[in-house]
Amino acid sequence: MNRRPFLRQSLDLRLTQRLALTPSLLQKIELLQLNKLELQEMLNQELIENPILEEVLEPEYPREMQLASGDDPFAAAQAEPKADGPDSFDEIDFKYFFDEYLDTGYRSREAEDPERPGFETFLSQPPSLEEHLNWQLGLMELSPEVARIAGEIIGNLNDDGYLSLGLEELCPLAGCDASKAEEALQVVQEMDPVGVGARDLRECLLLQLASLDMRDSLAWKIVGGHLGLLEGRKFKEIATVTGSSFEDVLRAVEDIKRLIPKPGQKFNNQKTTYVQPEVTIAKVDDEFVIQLNDEGMPQLRLNMGYKDLLKNKELSGESKDFLREKFRSAVDLLRSVSQRKQTIVKVCTCIVNRQREFLENGPSCLRPMLIKDVAGELGMHSSTISRVVTGKYVDTPQGVMELRKFFTMGVESPGGPDGDSMSIVQVKLKLKTLIEEENKKKPLSDNELGKLLRRDNIFITRRTVAKYREQMQIPGSRERKEWDIPSGKKP
Numbered sequence: 001m002n003r004r005p006f007l008r009q010s011l012d013l014r015l016t017q018r019l020a021l022t023p024s025l026l027q028k029i030e031l032l033q034l035n036k037l038e039l040q041e042m043l044n045q046e047l048i049e050n051p052i053l054e055e056v057l058e059p060e061y062p063r064e065m066q067l068a069s070g071d072d073p074f075a076a077a078q079a080e081p082k083a084d085g086p087d088s089f090d091e092i093d094f095k096y097f098f099d100e101y102l103d104t105g106y107r108s109r110e111a112e113d114p115e116r117p118g119f120e121t122f123l124s125q126p127p128s129l130e131e132h133l134n135w136q137l138g139l140m141e142l143s144p145e146v147a148r149i150a151g152e153i154i155g156n157l158n159d160d161g162y163l164s165l166g167l168e169e170l171c172p173l174a175g176c177d178a179s180k181a182e183e184a185l186q187v188v189q190e191m192d193p194v195g196v197g198a199r200d201l202r203e204c205l206l207l208q209l210a211s212l213d214m215r216d217s218l219a220w221k222i223v224g225g226h227l228g229l230l231e232g233r234k235f236k237e238i239a240t241v242t243g244s245s246f247e248d249v250l251r252a253v254e255d256i257k258r259l260i261p262k263p264g265q266k267f268n269n270q271k272t273t274y275v276q277p278e279v280t281i282a283k284v285d286d287e288f289v290i291q292l293n294d295e296g297m298p299q300l301r302l303n304m305g306y307k308d309l310l311k312n313k314e315l316s317g318e319s320k321d322f323l324r325e326k327f328r329s330a331v332d333l334l335r336s337v338s339q340r341k342q343t344i345v346k347v348c349t350c351i352v353n354r355q356r357e358f359l360e361n362g363p364s365c366l367r368p369m370l371i372k373d374v375a376g377e378l379g380m381h382s383s384t385i386s387r388v389v390t391g392k393y394v395d396t397p398q399g400v401m402e403l404r405k406f407f408t409m410g411v412e413s414p415g416g417p418d419g420d421s422m423s424i425v426q427v428k429l430k431l432k433t434l435i436e437e438e439n440k441k442k443p444l445s446d447n448e449l450g451k452l453l454r455r456d457n458i459f460i461t462r463r464t465v466a467k468y469r470e471q472m473q474i475p476g477s478r479e480r481k482e483w484d485i486p487s488g489k490k491p
Contacts, residue, residue: 026258027332031340033387036276036297043298043337052323052330054303129161129196129267130154132390136191138409138424139370149174149184153197161196161264162204192386193263201261202227208259211383218244218252230256277395278403279348281359288352288359292341293395300337302330343380347388350374351406358406362398366425369407427458428468435474443477 047053133154152174158164167181188197194211198204205223214220221242222230229238239249280291357365375382389403408423434452438444446465
């Protein structure tokens, strides 16, 4: 006799963490990935649209202000109005916000450093999508086969960042089976910009939603199963087939609108552009000092004229709601800008601590450093560090360079100092030196160069020597050979 399973009801208490996709969080992410010129343009636009914000045009002198320990000036700003009692804006420390919040740090022109280089003269050729992805690939710890296949995939991405051929076509080209191709494709799809390596629009958008921890959201369901209805703007039909309310569908559509359908396009502008370093690292009394470069950046604060207006009881409800929303938006923006500065300074401080020898002596002393190492040290996610260092420049004693150039893989050097590894930059410099000092009538082959490097405890294969040589745009031994023929012709 078969027994039926015994069913019973029970209560479970579970503690889980989920990422809430709030406008404030989206703003922090957006600000972090903007470079200085883009941030300047964005702040100028906010200054036009939000009357609560004003730009400081005259020098201001710091005022004495003490904020009691534990006070949170943001708490009242974020709180909702009480049902029976004074409005939440009555509890805001207006003196803190209007007089002291985010001190502009204004400095007159006389106080500026006359030795600082003119940033308007710096030119930069932005990296292509392929260069940006190959840089990330070089920082990953992968098996040689997967790294090689991932390189093939990167080479077959179109300008929009999509894989231009199917995996069944890629396998013969890369000399691999389908499982290895899938593994390598997953590696590429985890790179920045999010959504790169997708095979169609649906996969591109799903990759971006997954990165935002939105796999269980209505937006995920719409993109995954009803993209055709979305493209036709058939929102009522989407609500019917998903069993959702029309309002929920509209909110999900707004989330989808924030995604980027062509993630590779931001790297397709190949014209030469001006750059302005975000940070200056200078040596002062044997110590390296980090200074944010705010020159040209609009210095924003809350408009003093709204201090009394916000507390005016005769103000209409509609006007009050408008000002309340603008006030919260202004506070969120100022706080996000402040946190962006703090994050950049933290990352730069970590770089200075790890790359002091480079800052003092130049590229030959650049040490191996991975994004995940800095992320672990600062308690941040690797994607946050990637956003901080991409597209942002720093003025150092060794010249102006992009922050991401400090990050490079290492090559094991067992016989080196303390058995430490050498950065790829150091290896390339040694390789370049060997080639410059070779006998030009009998140049060294890649195999011979590899043997000479092993003599210096740098153990890399002949193929790696060839790869580094090609990356430095140095021709092979045949092309480097100088011919000593009176007639001027090769035999």
